[in-house]
Amino acid sequence: AQSVTQPDIHITVSEGASLELRCNYSYGATPYLFWYVQSPGQGLQLLLKYFSGDTLVQGIKGFEAEFKRSQSSFNLRKPSVHWSDAAEYFCAVDAGGTSYGKLTFGQGTILTVHP
Amino acid sequence: EAGVAQSPRYKIIEKRQSVAFWCNPISGHATLYWYQQILGQGPKLLIQFQNNGVVDDSQLPKDRFSAERLKGVDSTLKIQPAKLEDSAVYLCASSLITSYEQYFGPGTRLTVT
Numbered sequence: 001a002q003s004v005t006q007p008d009i010h011i012t013v014s015e016g017a018s019l020e021l022r023c024n025y026s027y028g029a030t031p032y033l034f035w036y037v038q039s040p041g042q043g044l045q046l047l048l049k050y051f052s053g054d055t056l057v058q059g060i061k062g063f064e065a066e067f068k069r070s071q072s073s074f075n076l077r078k079p080s081v082h083w084s085d086a087a088e089y090f091c092a093v094d095a096g097g098t099s100y101g102k103l104t105f106g107q108g109t110i111l112t113v114h115p
Numbered sequence: 116e117a118g119v120a121q122s123p124r125y126k127i128i129e130k131r132q133s134v135a136f137w138c139n140p141i142s143g144h145a146t147l148y149w150y151q152q153i154l155g156q157g158p159k160l161l162i163q164f165q166n167n168g169v170v171d172d173s174q175l176p177k178d179r180f181s182a183e184r185l186k187g188v189d190s191t192l193k194i195q196p197a198k199l200e201d202s203a204v205y206l207c208a209s210s211l212i213t214s215y216e217q218y219f220g221p222g223t224r225l226t227v228t
Contacts, residue, residue, distance in 0.1 A: 004157075032215050043119070043206060043219035044158070051215070090157050094215050101146060101210065102171060103217065105157025 002027050004093050006106035013081050014114045021076040021109050023091030032094040033074040034103070035065055039087045047089075050074060061085070086113045117141065119220035121207050127226045133195035136223045140188070140209030146170075148217060149182055149192050150206040158206055164190065165212065197227045 003026045013019055025031060032051050036044040048059025055067040065076045074091060091106040120139040128134050140147050146165050150158035161180065163170040166187040175182065179198070184190040194201055204224050208217040 036219075041221070043221045044208075045219070046216060049216065092157070096215075101148070101163055101215070101217075102160055103148075103158075105159070107155070107157050 002093070002095060002104060004091055004104050004106040006089075006091055006109050008109045009107070010110045010112070012112040012114060015083050016080050019076075019078045019081045019085070019111070021089050021091075021111070023074045023076065023106060025072050025074065025091075025093050027072075027093065027095055029095075030067075030069060032096055033065075033067060034092040034094070035059065035063070035074075035076045036090045036092060036105075037061075037087050038090065038108075044090065047076070081111075081113055083113045083115060086111055119207055119209055119218055121205075121220040121223055123223055124221065125224050125226075127228065128197055130199055130227050131196040133193065134197055134225060135191055135193045136205050136207075136225075138190045138192070138207030138220060140190070140207070141218055143211065144209035144218070145187070145212040146210045147184055147190050148208040148210075149190070150208065152204040152206055152222070154203070161192070194225075197225075199227050201225060202227045 005024045034049045035047040038044050047063050050057050050067045088108045088110050090108045092103045122137050149161045152158040161175045162172040162182045164184045167184050182192045204222040206222045207220045210217045
């Protein structure tokens, strides 16, 4: 069955430290990959996406993600975290084809930022 | 550009009551989605519309949930009767028919007591 795994439920970092959030997927082919961020009481905001081409993609708010086909991973990174980055982060996958538009989400990673 | 609008933002009902949520997508977005997000989980797709037709409702509990998108714009999601396990945030999203990018509304937080 198709699935998306975010191994870390909760991550705590200090402001200014680097960040990496992990995402692994299980699909037959290369899907379309997304990272969303959700602040308390808010909807989901798209941070970045990967469809094809360069495996390192840049997003908003200084985030980037790298697609690694051999590891079925799409990890999110930021070199220096700001207190405003505290939120919940979701990795999502669209298998495309007949499943076009059907996003499957991971369970999310809650990011806490210490001053 | 206005985003996806949802109302109400919060709703508290007793089990066995009915409830309805409303969504107005971004203008020009032909595809509309409803997701259920239970606390501690990622959103789960309930139903996908393209214009006023249903593309996928395989994960919609049809014995109690219904959704419609009359005129291919606004959409309503209804639960009747509600159960305790329906407590969740209901998210609406929309996208252009040619795009994989979905834009989400703020959601409706439903509490069933």
